[in-house]
Amino acid sequence: MSVEEAPCACVVVAMRTALRRRWRAAENAGRPLRRTLAQATRLITQITNGRGSQKTLDGLERLCPELALLDAEAADALSGSLARAHDEWLCHAVDGTCSAGVCFLPNVAPCRAACPADIDIPGFLAHIGAGDYGEALRLIGEDNPLPHSCGLVCPAPCESACVRGATGSALFIRPLKAVVAEQCCTVPSPRRSPSGKRVAVVGSGPSGLTIAYYLAMRGHRVEVFEAREKAGGMMRYGIPSYRLPAHVLDAEIAHITRAGVTIHTGAEIRSLGALREKGFEATYLALGLQLSRRAGILGEELPFVHGALDFLASVAAGKNPRVGPRVVVIGGGNSAVDAAMTALRQGARHVSMVYRGRRKEMRASPHEIALAVAEGVEILELWTPDRVLPDNRVIFTRSPKATEAERRGGEALTLKVDHVLAAVGQQAALDCLAGSRVEVKGGFIVADPVTGATAEPGVYAGGDIAHGASTVVAAVQAGKAAADAIHEYLTGETAAPQAEAVPAPLVEVDAIQRSVRLRPTMPERNARERTAGYHTIELGLGEADAKREASRCLRCDVCIGCGLCELVCSEVGAEALRMDEAAGGRMVFTDFTRPATSCIGCGACAAVCPTGAIKVESDTSTRTTSITGTVVCRQPMLTCESCGEYYVTAAQFDRVRDTLPNGENMRHLCPDCSRREHVAALQRADEGRLLALMGR
Ligand SMILES: Cc1cc2nc3c(=O)[nH]c(=O)nc-3n(C[C@H](O)[C@H](O)[C@H](O)COP(=O)(O)OP(=O)(O)OC[C@H]3O[C@@H](n4cnc5c(N)ncnc54)[C@H](O)[C@@H]3O)c2cc1C
Ligand code: SF4
Ligand code: SF4
Structure with missing residues (x-):
């Protein structure tokens, strides 16, 4: 892959992406190349994270000759960009500005950014994970007072944006909201004193x-x-x-x-x-x-032609309008699907949905269409309604979208019906x-x-x-x-500017559970059972399923997906972290099990992480690495032969020893004792020199 192949409006991000991909492709390359590519990418990432400086830029410049010996093309691309777009690099590193407006944006979890109501999705998922439904409901309620309804019918743009979708299935966010509402009906609403308005x-x-x-x-x-x-x-x-x-x-x-x-x-x-x-x-x-929009065709005022909205409203109002046995629904949106499926529950035996485009172009969700088809609704694509005749015939003509071959199958369609439901829009x-x-x-x-x-x-x-x-x-x-x-x-009071959101506490989730790529399937009533009445089609997720599903959340509100940890881990040679690239160049952890066998517990990842999402912590004798609440590695520590304190993991000790020229002689000394011994040795040498001088 060419290093130039990373189109982005921002030259710095383009270079970061290209070098990261280069590093990724060099999985089996020698250590020096891998380390140097990782280091260059890390420095650029620090710049795009807003943590760059003139020193970072200088570091990149200094890295170019070393990189040139290992990967001339990558080095050329980097040094060329640094020279050509010098001002832009400088603005990024020193002023923290990006002329393309791509970098330095506030970090918002992609699901939350896609939610029109701006619900703190990772936050409420974390509360589900912790079993605190009251807090989950309170958090959703800050932005949406209809969590249960939305949990049943929202088209869930948040799920389309979820980074999990890039490598498996997106979090099943919508029904989790419904579970929250089921588990905890209401939370008290904190009301202000009366304003008199x-x-x-x-x-x-x-x-x-x-x-x-x-x-x-x-x-x-x-x-x-x-x-x-x-x-x-x-x-x-x-x-x-x-x-x-x-x-x-x-x-x-x-x-x-x-x-x-x-x-x-x-x-x-x-x-x-x-x-x-x-x-x-x-x-x-x-x-x-x-109001139902009129279809604008001849005969639509006939008594057996109804607007889909009027029909649905009449059913909802308990008037029990009967239709059928043959019903044709004109339209391809959600209202058309709802009208078709409702017609089956109101007496129709045969329902055809006639649409002027192709099935895949229908505005109704593919899942809703599939449900309707499973119930027996017939979909007729590429027909335009022409007229309704008093003898209950509806005439359709071929849609202009039809191909020549499709036209040869017939230019007109006549359906004999008992009722027509027009779902061609609202007004x-x-x-x-x-x-x-x-x-x-x-x-x-x-x-x-x-x-x-x-x-x-x-x-x-x-x-x-x-x-x-x-x-x-x-x-x-x-x-x-x-x-x-x-x-x-x-x-006259303006809404208080939104305070920097404090992420919900991290929840401890097992590494294997966190690595599950697929969402659960929503259990549904079978078609025969559900057309017998108005029982809900979805049977809902149980509490245990909900908790498991919530625990797949990657906590993008805490981990900003910069990938610094993965790069620095490569630099130290452990290669314990692996991330996948999601939309917008965001890096996401999907395998939480890998570090168990390759993490050396050195703490380099935690040191570079700008948000504290990855942690390496020691208690007396154990060092634990965790990623957004999931413990990914726990390893015993070795003691210092001088002071007896636990100070390093065996894996880190071995790695350092292997990199030193006379590593086999390396002693088990903690940094303090090592420094003390070093100073003592210097002093002894000085004393020796002094005595020699005085004796001379
Ligand atoms: C068949 C159908 C299926 C849908 N399915 C989904 C779905 O699955 N998911 C989804 O997210 N959205 C769905 N929608 C869309 C969603 O229901 C609407 O976008 C949403 O309800 C719009 O909310 P609203 O408050 O603007 O208006 P509405 O929900 O239409 O409410 C307006 C209210 O104002 C009242 N009103 C109007 N004029 C007056 C007046 N002069 N005086 C007093 N009251 C008045 C009306 O009676 C009505 O109750 C669907 C819509 C339809 C028609
Ligand atoms: S993993 Fe979680 S925080 Fe990240 S986008 Fe998906 S639901 Fe949102
Ligand atoms: S854990 Fe930290 S360093 Fe790693 S990708 Fe997330 S925010 Fe970046």
Whole structure:
């Protein structure tokens, strides 16, 4: 591999990556090359970690001639970069700045960075590992008041970002949240004293519930107005109860009302002016997108054609609408899949989902599609709805995306159906904005993407109504951010800048358990059993499974994945640590068993680790190496032949002895005694010289 092959906007990171790969590829090379490559990479890593200096740069320059004798190409690349991009290297090493904006960023665990609600994921996983569910729930609750619901339905972008995914399966974070909520229903909400301010929230979906909760926590009097009979928004009236049971939602809403939020149901708000007249000083619009978008085809007003949202809401409201036996669902998103699977539970015998693109392009999650197929839903790809006829026929034409070969199979498709469910999108009902200054664009409220502020002072908006159809956790994030903004609007107090997060304590996890690469499988009810009713499809992870799974977390909040420890371990010749490269050049430990046989307990790794993630500690007679809570090596120590203190491991003693020219004569002396003996020997020599001088 060429040393130049590491494209990155930052030249320093590019060189670090290239040299690290070079070092990795030189696994079986001689010691001098391996050591020199490791040293060069370590020095660059120290620079990109913000621990560089002019001295580090000088060290790199000095290393080039030595490297040139061992690997001319690597040395050329390094010295060339140091010369060509001298200013950039200097800025990195001395000023701690990176013109590409790649280095010196705050360290956030990748899963947490990907979570819209910014949940401290490694923290709550650690509390699960320690069996402290109350603390886990408290930590999640700081950022999301709906942990159980999210634990059942969140698409879990955190899992897609988890570094474990690079070498096995990502942590199964979503269901672990549900386990926390099951194990520990609620934790007391710490409320501030009343502020005397009143806030109206329109809509009780996840966004409205979230802002209501966090504003109530700050002492404001919050009233939520909900048009429907029950609170919950699309979590209740969209997502079917086989994925999110009503009792789970009820319990979370009860926790929110216990925190001081008043929810008025069956209370549609028709004008914002009415809220002002009632004395509310601020309003949050969390209206969601309640209407099914029309498919825009001939015949869609026929009585057997329904919007998927109306159908799902009718089922959720307990109206028990019957359909079938033949149902066609138009669309390929999550609503389409939910409508298709719900139709099977409402009387349909044969359900076809017809989509204009290919199955792999459907917006619904592949797992949800697979569940639907397992229940018997037929997927028809590449058909565009054309018209619905009064005699219950639906005509589709070939999608423009179809290939010539696919077209030859037929240009039109006719399905004879009893019901059509159109799941082609959602739209908002915005009548309540009439007479206000709130702006609307493309059917959504125009709101500041960070604060949710609209064009009307004191009126904020968030969730689907502002960012478009999205997810529960995105609605939670919007509500949380707007809570900060409304609090500031009401009191002038800005949200306290986030203090440097203190990582949750490390949990002791066995090295073999920590090295498990695969996640557990979620047990699910079989298709026949589940279509008989609305029992949850997922059976959930048990507590023991949850604890085991949580213990696979690599604690990226503590170990920043810089890889310095692995490099310095190579420099000392032990090669006891092995890491894999995950996205963004982050290094991750995945094998916690290797050090047991090769760690020499020298402590070089702990000395270079910038975060204390790796530790080498001695008690009286044992030296223990641990990585983020997992003991990876424990070895007895040898005693000093002079003072009798334990001071070194046998492996380290042997390694030092082997590197010295007359190593076989090396004595068992601790550093203090060795120094004392050395000084004494010097003194004896001096005395001898003095006596000789005086005698002369
Ligand atoms: C079928 C379906 C399945 C989904 N599946 C998932 C999933 O698996 N995972 C996931 O994360 N997300 C899923 N979503 C998306 C998710 O439910 C939404 O993104 C989320 O609920 C949006 O929250 P919200 O608070 O903005 O609005 P909503 O949840 O829509 O809540 C808005 C509330 O405001 C009320 N309201 C509106 N106007 C007024 C008014 N004038 N006065 C009083 N009340 C009013 C409505 O009645 C409603 O209760 C799904 C959505 C649907 C439709
Ligand atoms: S290993 Fe743990 S901390 Fe690291 S990304 Fe995955 S869940 Fe987050
Ligand atoms: S243990 Fe320390 S030195 Fe090693 S990768 Fe993690 S943070 Fe870096």
